[in-house]
Amino acid sequence: MSSIGSSILTSLGAGSGIDTASLVSSLVSATREPRQTAITSNQTLNSSRISALASAISSLDTFADALSEVLSTSAYTGTPNSNDTSIASVSLLSGGTPTGLPAQLTVEQLATARVLSSSTVTGATSSTAVGTGTLTITTASGTKTITIDSTNNSYAGLASAINASNSGVTARVVTDSQGTRLVFKGETGADNDFSISTSADDGGNVLAGLGWSGTDSSTMTSSSAPQNAKITLDGVAYEYADNSIDDAIPYLRIDLNKASPGTTVNLTMTQPTSGLADLLKEFVDAYNTLMKALNTATAAGTDSSTSGVLNGVSGVRDMKKQLSALTSTELSSTGTYKTLADIGVGTNRDGTLTLDTDRLAQALESDPEGVTNMVNPQGSGSTATGLSKLMDSVRDNIEKDDGPIKLAQERYDKLADDYTDQLSKLDDQMTNYEEHLTKVYAAMETRLSALKATQSYLQQQIDAWNNSSDN
Template identity: 40%
Template sequence: MVTSVGSSILTSLGASSIDTGSLVDQLATAAIADKQKALTNRETANTSRISDLATAVNSVTSFSSALASLVSGGSLYTQPTSSNASIVKVSALAGARLNGLSASIKVEKLATAQTLTAEPLASPATKVGLGTMTLTVGSQTKTITITAANNSLAGLAKAIKDAGLNVTASTITDSTGSRLVIKGATGADNAFSLTMASGNPGEIDRFVYDPNSYDPDNITGLTRQQEAENAEIIVDGVKINLMSALPGSIVTIGSDQPIDAIKQAVSDFVDA
């Protein structure tokens, strides 16, 4: 309709050779150009806002995940502290809530493995004497019997080893002769002794071994013994590792808020 009217007007004006269809299209396009541009600009702006919002959501999600990881791992909980980590190392058990932690520890001696090294004899085949001995490891005891059939240094070592307690026994030979060596596991609970039950004095009783009493590690208000070398002691949600001994030195155990971890979590979020 618009094209027909336009064509009639132009024909009356003597412009029959003009492409009226194209001219009308151009006029129509020009009429809506400003509105089209405004809509396009608005679309671009909205797309940008949506992208920025998506980025913000991702950042918040990342921060939430990082924070949740710190919380679940206990990094944002109050942490135990040690005044000398080279002697006493402390860490919190997973999920432990520490409140008013305060203790003093004095490490006089660390658990070590007991070792018996007997005086040398001529060789592993040297007779050790007949008799019966009692091997005690912790609360367990076994009888060690030496008869004519196993009367030798090697026979004694084998009898101790075959007793099935938590010790090893062997003979070691060097330029000075052959020795019986008995070694136990670490800790007071594995202390061993070898005592006479019956036999001829001056022979098998040369291997009698009765160790000195074990010196415990002292914790204020509490006395504990390490069960093994580098063993862990658990007290009120805190894992305590005794790293070295320094007689007379007192190590203080306390607690601290993880301010640095919180700052780092926030800093990572801001940087993201």
């Protein structure tokens, strides 16, 4: 009996004690760790995919936006030129590229304005009184009446009031060694003549003498008459009221600087061939940086530890497929050169691009205007798509709400929430499991204590029997 009781006690750990807290902790850990490891491993991969997709989209946006910004500068739209800027100079207007160049321009006559001068008053200054009353200016667009009172009764006050009236006539005070006078100037153009009438309240000699209705007087004289600018453009005669002409050639401003009848000014457009060559090199380099990053992210590898984080993600495969079509997509529906492939941009087996600089140089030399229009068309009337617009279209299609990339992002965002919920549920389950084990082992200790009490009683009885038998 003694040996049997000792065996039971030894197997139960009686006498040495059972560390139930440590035992429960070990059992909970053994149950938790494999499940938690699996969840956190999936969670880490999912987080990496979310980050990699966001990075891919950000890189695509940066690439497309940078391309649009660069192509909007004058370095890639061409530069207008005049071979004699002393006669006429040219500059680009926004919204498109000039058409119809080169052109031959002759400036027959500049546009001028009516200029009137009042008589000089010896000893007067800008603050000298001119008298009170009214001054009325009449132009082709209407009449403006200006009141002269104590607040503006001076040369300077009158000039300021005229300039603030928006009558189409400006005034300035001129003071020199002979004295002070007013100079009036209208707008350029034959239809922009003007007249002045006055009504002096106090008989002021200066104000009363400022009237002019087409005839010079002792107090008001004209030094310039209004006339239109006259030009010929490619042999066709034109007249304009201003010396800055915006509508003779689309998207080109012509500033007339002096008349020179009989002199031909050549207006041309220099195509941005060197700029486009550099741009396409940078485009290929930037594109390859993006594509190599996508290739790394989608690499198959030999197992999960060596494959790319986006391997098998259909949205990224679709993204690469759409990007790879850039070189073969028509940028222009007309002309010799219609695609990037036509001017030397080819696609390698891994999806990266290569640039045949000799072929590009030949295309730029053969048809610089056609290549420029294909890559960077200007104006709403152009039929060409252009590289920037194509890139924006591809980007928009890749990032559309119901596209593979967005659906993949939504799926991985949902998985992130699911993995967080799984970890939370695992915590709850392990807490319940720990409570259950604790109760089980607490009950076991209670039973063990009862068993020990029974064992002690039996041991006493056995000892008593042994003592009795000995006697």
